[in-house]
Amino acid sequence: MKNIKLIILVFTMAFGLVSFNTLSESSKYKCMIQMTNYTGEGAYIVISLLNPEGEYVETLNVIGDDDEWYNTIESWWDFYGKKRNDIDAITGATVSGGQRTINVIEIDDDKLDKGYKLRFESAVEDQEYYESDVELELTSESVKSKVEGKGFIRYIRMMPQ
């Protein structure tokens, strides 16, 4: 018995060290989304990280807490819906027309200046869906900028924490 406990302990520690090493450094950014003055229900917005090939890598933030409406964000739903990673920790309340929302998102430092992109998708119940309401290349400059939106988002602003 003692041996088993010891083995488990050793393995756990070893695994912990390994996984720690594989973790890359990451930074937090304050990100504000300012909505246009549209009327209707609160919008669902997903912020995703895309690789240089334009494929989904990670869901950074989900604005909208009722998962019943997640499928209205169609492209992302195709990616997320099948995998269903745990996103509970990064969801927030919906945001309505004219309002703003500020969230903190975390991005691995090694994704900067490598052709990765940030995509903001938005959808409003009974209204449109914008696959890329805001899309920007992830560079050390763009994370300090303001980008205009094409759909329900008027603009987004980012700032390193």
Place this chain on the structure above:
Amino acid sequence: MTLSIWRFSHLMLALVSSLFIVLASVTGTILAFEPISNQLESYQINEDTTLATTIESLTNSYDEIITISTDENDFVIASVITKEGDSETFYINPETGEKLGELIEKSTLFKFTTNLHRSLFLKSTGRFIVGLVSFFLILMAITGLVLIAKRQGGIRRFFSKIVNENFEQYYHVELGRWFLIPVIIVALTGVYLSLEKFSLLPESNITHTYPKDVSEDIDKIPFSDFEVFKSTLISEVKNLEFPFSDDVEDYFFITLKDRELLVNQFSGEIVSEQTYPLVHMLSQWSLFLHTGQGTILWSIVLALVGVVLLFFIYSGFAMTLKRQKSKVKIKNKFKKEDAEYIVLVGSETGSTFRFATLFHKALLAGGKKAYITELNQYTTYHKAKELIIFTATYGEGDAPINATKFEKLLGTIENSKLNYSVVGFGSLLYPEYCKYAEEVDNLLNAHSNFNRKLELIKINNQSFEAFKNWILKWNTVSNQNLIITQPTEKLNSKYTRTFKVVKRTELNIDDTFLLQLRPLKKIKFQSGDLLAFKPNEDEAAREYSIAKVEGDILLSIKKHDKGLCSTYFSTLNTADTITATISENKEFHLPTKTKDVILIANGTGIAPFLGMIHDNKKQKNIHLFWGGRTKTSLELYAGLLEEAKKQDKLYQLQTAFSQEQAEKIYVQDLLLQNEEFIAKHFQQNGVVMICGAIAMQSRVLEVLNNITTEQLNKPLSAFESNGQIKMDCY
């Protein structure tokens, strides 16, 4: 049955929207519990804290504040970035900045129900349907309002007493009156919110003008020293957005209940202030009134509205079905050209038809050629000898829906000379009691071709006894012997008991006796309730108003020569048993709220009063006016009454004996002698109860009406609708 336009619209709207109303009511009732459950959370805190205090306390514990807001429950929410750089949102104590708890997450049940309630899971289509049904609900409330006003005899009598026809009808009207306003509010705000969702309201957004050149050469002062934050209480704030960065072009943005402010983040100066337009305020109020957010009391009202709407749907359709069922199909054995007796009916709800058909059947059974139809179908009858009109009155003395054209027809249609008689149906609760029957009677009387055979009689509350009395009169005048058979009703077996005869007195001078019965199994009843007894299976039950004395039933019965029941009862001996049914007669119980009661009776009508007096433990001031034939008639009750007087259960007894002296004195004459006392009694909200023969009842009402009109300048109906008159006459 023809329907009035109001009733037709009311019914059609209900038919079209009932399914959705059921859904919306059930879900609405469930949703009403969300604000209630939220309010029961204890995040409510001192509302006198200033915004400056809250900002100061939060600045100490967190890296950055993003927003501070209050929700519909007046809980304060802060969204901050922690020292670790994570963003978090939670309830705080605005005084200390301390975290009180995580945000209340809308439960799956409420999420699901909200969706169903708003859009039936049909998205825009569903939203549209719900909005439309809300609009229909407003129309239903309005048509309902008109129907109640008509039924009650005018809008000013809106809240007067309702005639209780049956459970569904009574509560449909009663709840309709009390919930009219909440229902309209719910429906109106529902429509408003739908219009808002479909962007059909005027634009309500306001825009701020941002200053063009902003100098950065300002002394920075701490946020908590800003005048605007110091002078604003946290309870007034809906939302406060902190500047995104320390760029001077980023401002504080404050949303208050009625306006928005833009505040310079360095100087604390208000650079823009915009007041919300009316539409915005209306939207806020609509949302509040429709959802009850933030108040337990209004949420309860909203929950009740849901339940009441369900009841409206149920009772409305139950009523319609009942009406449909009782709808009398006019069946005629003879053609109108051949008939000698023409029965014409004016009825709004169909109940008058019941009596008319009974009479029609009796005519046919008596070998007469009779024809029955609605007053609006009045035409030339070639062989007719006699016209018998049965009519109710609608609203403020108007013709019922199927009699509206009668007056006009009367002027144009030719008939040879006819005898006629009119029977009016109605309720004494209305000031315009049998007004239309009177009008018809007058019209015919003024017409040279008609000859009044019998005086107009008025029948209160569909009294079958009164109707039988009229048949007797009609028989006498016509030298006929028509027999009306009362439809046998099933008695409610739940209240059927076996009773043992405890005592029976001998017949007195008026052939009257007392019968004391004891239920073998426990049953709850009160003096004034009714005991129904069927002498045999095929007969309709006879009802006796009962007195409760020491748990026993005491009946006062007059033996009639041909009376099946009374004869049977008069032969009962102690220890015999009978089976009978007790039915509650709520309308005729001793009032609990008034101290002064006048009881008026003649003959055996005294029975329920004997029990009420005997049971008068609270020592109400009971004044009994009784009319009998002779002094000896009173002896039957004298023992009980003297005992009651000794125990202060009976304040005064006044008697009138019709046969005792040369001129006849009746109970109504006693009332005339006590005019002032009675007027004062009415004025002080005293109650008058009347029990006895129909003829006595109408004389008494006449005298009472004279008294109130002369002394108080008000018709008796004013006091009747105030619930100050209770009657049980036969």
